Amino acid sequence: MNLYEAIFVRKSVRKYGMDKLDQTVIDHIMNFADSIPMIFDDIKVRLELVQLADLKHFQPGILTVKAPYYLVLYSTKEPGYLLNAGNMMEQIALYITARGLGTCYIGSLNLKDKVLEEEEYEQVIALAFGEGEYEVYRQNDKAKRLPLKSIAVFKEEVDKNVRTIVSAARLAPSGMNSQPWRMVVYNNRIHLFCKKNIFMKNVMKEAGLIDMGICLAHLLIAAEEMWLDARPVTISNISSQSFKKNDYIISVKMS
Numbered sequence: 439m440n441l442y443e444a445i446f447v448r449k450s451v452r453k454y455g456m457d458k459l460d461q462t463v464i465d466h467i468m469n470f471a472d473s474i475p476m477i478f479d480d481i482k483v484r485l486e487l488v489q490l491a492d493l494k495h496f497q498p499g500i501l502t503v504k505a506p507y508y509l510v511l512y513s514t515k516e517p518g519y520l521l522n523a524g525n526m527m528e529q530i531a532l533y534i535t536a537r538g539l540g541t542c543y544i545g546s547l548n549l550k551d552k553v554l555e556e557e558e559y560e561q562v563i564a565l566a567f568g569e570g571e572y573e574v575y576r577q578n579d580k581a582k583r584l585p586l587k588s589i590a591v592f593k594e595e596v597d598k599n600v601r602t603i604v605s606a607a608r609l610a611p612s613g614m615n616s617q618p619w620r621m622v623v624y625n626n627r628i629h630l631f632c633k634k635n636i637f638m639k640n641v642m643k644e645a646g647l648i649d650m651g652i653c654l655a656h657l658l659i660a661a662e663e664m665w666l667d668a669r670p671v672t673i674s675n676i677s678s679q680s681f682k683k684n685d686y687i688i689s690v691k692m693s
């Protein structure tokens with residue numbers, strides 16, 4: 439299974455066996471994680487592997503899933519770091535999924551034991567993973583997602599491949615399954631917007647940007663699968679405008 443195929447079967451896994459994984463599996467995951475390029479060059483990211491067995495004071499909160507391993511992403515806070523973090527972590531989540539293991543994002547993993555000393559890094563997001571106690575795959579038609587017409591506007595008759603790419607983006611996981619992404623779609627470009635949440639402006643805006651990075655990962659992985667050359671770009675005459683219901687995030691150009 440490759441990353442693209444993993445998009446269509448992944449789900450959040452919340453029950454894990456507590457056995458340790460083979461060290462070679464861990465090494466492969468960490469090597470894969472190290473190979474992912476940043477969306478924006480000046481951002482620095484550190485990924486720390488935390489084993490539940492090593493945590494002295496683990497107290498799962500109501501939203502924290504108990505798992506044998508957590509991968510914790512720390513980042514410097516340059517512009518775009520949340521988008522970058524989501525894009526990276528989702529590639530790792532899909533890689534782990536493709537290896538037959540379960541994953542679940544943890545929005546706020548409370549690590550009492552300090553993992554990273556360097557002050558310039560912020561703990562952004564964590565991913566629980568390990569052997570699932572039950573089936574770790576799900577058929578994509580069982581995923582609870584908004585219909586395509588609610589999240590994408592097709593500005594022209596698009597190629598089958600482009601429709602497939604948007605369908606892959608639709609399956610992206612998001613915090614509380616909020617699915618904030620909105621897309622304006624052409625054959626050679628997709629503009630990504632984040633739905634504004636008028637009730638929880640600041641909290642949701644931050645969390646929403648990680649979700650947008652996850653969605654971007656699905657777009658880019660699917661485009662690559664379709665043999666398209668896709669790259670994220672910020673289009674200044676869109677980013678300079680303000681929109682009532684959505685924030686412009688980034689565009690994906692495809693050729």
Ligand SMILES: Cc1cc2nc3c(=O)[nH]c(=O)nc-3n(C[C@H](O)[C@H](O)[C@H](O)COP(=O)(O)O)c2cc1C
Binds near residue numbers: 614652
């Ligand atoms: C940024 C982010 C944070 C999340 N935080 C949590 C969390 O703290 N606890 C949890 O159980 N699930 C968490 N989730 C998982 C979502 O609830 C889940 O992805 C969403 O409901 C869609 O379900 P699915 O992953 O099974 O497709 C998070 C997901 C994302 C993307």
